[in-house]
Amino acid sequence: MLNRPEHPLEARDSFHGARTFTSNRGLELEEPLIFEIGRPETTGVDLDEPEPFESRLGVLERHSPIGLPGLSEPEAVRHYVRLSQKNYSIDAGLYPLGSCTMKHNPRLNEAMARLPGFADIHPLQPQSTVPGALELIGEVARWLMTLTGMPAIAMSPKAGAHGEACGMMAIKSAIAAKGEASTRKIVLVPESAHGTNPASATLIGFDVRPVPAGPDGRVDLQAFRALLGPEVAAIMLTNPNTCGLFESDIVEIADAMHAVGAYFYCDGANFNAIVGKARPGDLGVDAMHINLHKTFSTPHGGGGPGAGPVVLSRRLAPFAPAPFLRQEEGGLRLVEHTRDDSQSFGRMTAFHGQMGMFVRALSYMASHGADGLRQASEDAVLSANYIRASLNDLMSQPFGDAPCMHEVLFDDAWLKPTGLTTLDFAKAMIDEGYHPMTIYFPLVAHGAMLIEPTESESKASLDLFIATLRDLAQAALRGETERFIGAPIHAPRRRLDETRAARNPVLKWTKPAPK
Numbered sequence: 001m002l003n004r005p006e007h008p009l010e011a012r013d014s015f016h017g018a019r020t021f022t023s024n025r026g027l028e029l030e031e032p033l034i035f036e037i038g039r040p041e042t043t044g045v046d047l048d049e050p051e052p053f054e055s056r057l058g059v060l061e062r063h064s065p066i067g068l069p070g071l072s073e074p075e076a077v078r079h080y081v082r083l084s085q086k087n088y089s090i091d092a093g094l095y096p097l098g099s100c101t102m103k104h105n106p107r108l109n110e111a112m113a114r115l116p117g118f119a120d121i122h123p124l125q126p127q128s129t130v131p132g133a134l135e136l137i138g139e140v141a142r143w144l145m146t147l148t149g150m151p152a153i154a155m156s157p158k159a160g161a162h163g164e165a166c167g168m169m170a171i172k173s174a175i176a177a178k179g180e181a182s183t184r185k186i187v188l189v190p191e192s193a194h195g196t197n198p199a200s201a202t203l204i205g206f207d208v209r210p211v212p213a214g215p216d217g218r219v220d221l222q223a224f225r226a227l228l229g230p231e232v233a234a235i236m237l238t239n240p241n242t243c244g245l246f247e248s249d250i251v252e253i254a255d256a257m258h259a260v261g262a263y264f265y266c267d268g269a270n271f272n273a274i275v276g277k278a279r280p281g282d283l284g285v286d287a288m289h290i291n292l293h294k295t296f297s298t299p300h301g302g303g304g305p306g307a308g309p310v311v312l313s314r315r316l317a318p319f320a321p322a323p324f325l326r327q328e329e330g331g332l333r334l335v336e337h338t339r340d341d342s343q344s345f346g347r348m349t350a351f352h353g354q355m356g357m358f359v360r361a362l363s364y365m366a367s368h369g370a371d372g373l374r375q376a377s378e379d380a381v382l383s384a385n386y387i388r389a390s391l392n393d394l395m396s397q398p399f400g401d402a403p404c405m406h407e408v409l410f411d412d413a414w415l416k417p418t419g420l421t422t423l424d425f426a427k428a429m430i431d432e433g434y435h436p437m438t439i440y441f442p443l444v445a446h447g448a449m450l451i452e453p454t455e456s457e458s459k460a461s462l463d464l465f466i467a468t469l470r471d472l473a474q475a476a477l478r479g480e481t482e483r484f485i486g487a488p489i490h491a492p493r494r495r496l497d498e499t500r501a502a503r504n505p506v507l508k509w510t511k512p513a514p515k
């Protein structure tokens with residue numbers, strides 16, 4: 001007789017725990033490193049043996065074979081297709097990574113970006129041959145200045161963090177122009193900030209002072225005021241902040257900064273929550289980067305591409321970097337070198353920016369229209385609040401239960417009695433086929449779980465996600481710890497030692513000794 005396990009999970013475990021002969025599971029195929037499958041003597045192409053020749057490399061001549069793995073064409077194709085299938089993406093399923101705005105990237109954008117007139121231009125081509133590209137950059141700039149209510153823009157920064165550096169350099173130049181370079185050194189950064197904010201401020205030569213959060217998850221206004229003084233250069237504030245909350249005192253904060261002669265840098269990574277609803281220019285912002293790859297949809301993650309244009313207030317506009325576009329008689333001209341008497345802080349990048357991303361952003365903006373962009377923001381906020389209202393009876397929120405913006409933040413207080421951690425819960429989501437939410441960020445919440453569904457998900461998709469999280473949460477509260485400890489159970493790899501991987505990375509393959 002079969003020895004039937006009592007619990008269906010045990011059945012799953014004992015079955016899935018069993019190793020198959022190939023280590024494949026169903027159609028989930030194991031894939032070794034390319035060095036492990038390739039053989040130096042194999043090649044996918046027919047090459048003639050080279051005639052004997054005299055090396056001209058002198059001492060640089062290689063005396064041992066280079067050892068590159070050789071694969072036949074089908075082997076190479078299978079290797080990379082299998083790897084690509086291991087890559088979770090927004091095209092595969094819901095991707096609730098808070099603060100990252102993993103929304104659908106319309107295919108229209110991709111078609112536009114591949115138009116040869118945009119895709120094939122070379123950054124060193126004479127300007128006279130690319131008037132259309134310059135016009136497109138100018139049009140993206142116009143949309144961004146309109147949506148933010150700001151009078152100037154630097155288009156060249158290549159990521160959000162790069163935009164932060166750009167904005168802080170403009171602020172540093174403005175301070176130097178007032179003769180205060182040696183005295184104004186402090187940048188205030190709220191505790192909930194993204195790590196790039198203090199890093200950018202430090203990189204540009206400022207000293208960072210943290211601003212505590214109040215019990216409502218927003219800047220503690222009293223503590224903030226206590227930090228103000230003539231040595232304060234700027235504040236770097238994210239709005240909506242990384243707790244998914246709108247900083248409702250933003251105008252007061254901006255006014256207080258300006259009153260002490262300091263500047264207001266706004267981290268605009270969360271712009272997706274307010275596009276078409278609020279204009280940062282009306283809120284007293286002096287500089288703000290916009291992550292085009294987040295808000296205006298370019299496939300991102302895994303290192304790029306990114307684009308982080310920075311809008312600037314009238315006070316900071318004179319310090320904007322080159323290159324920039326100038327309207328001249330014959331049309332737009334890209335100004336690459338600033339005059340000696342200019343106040344510009346200099347050249348930000350070699351070329352003008354990420355052309356492909358500008359095309360995608362304009363395609364996204366123009367196809368949505370002003371009303372469509374506003375609708376996207378409203379839907380993103382609605383989706384996050386739907387998730388919040390559907391889970392808040394089970395999962396705890398660090399700053400009480402109040403409406404959120406585009407993302408909802410839970411903490412681990414509700415997990416305390418179970419002995420499980422945020423990490424256990426997130427890893428168990430992988431077994432259910434969901435990419436986990438952002439965890440342990442922002443740092444102001446204990447065991448943070450930050451969920452950003454974006455406007456891309458249908459109600460059915462949100463309902464299934466919510467039902468899954470409820471099922472997991474109830475299992476955790478019932479004490480079914482086996483579903484969590486050591487999860488993921490069904491993924492191709494079990495739980496990895498991420499700390500060891502980060503501290504002790506093995507970056508080079510070494511050939512195993514022959515057995």
Ligand SMILES: *Cc1c(COP(=O)(O)O)cnc(C)c1O
Nearest residue numbers: 099159160161194196267269306
């Ligand atoms: C994503 C993000 C950044 C950094 O943007 P990158 O384009 O990844 O450099 C900065 N701040 C916040 C709040 C973010 O979410």
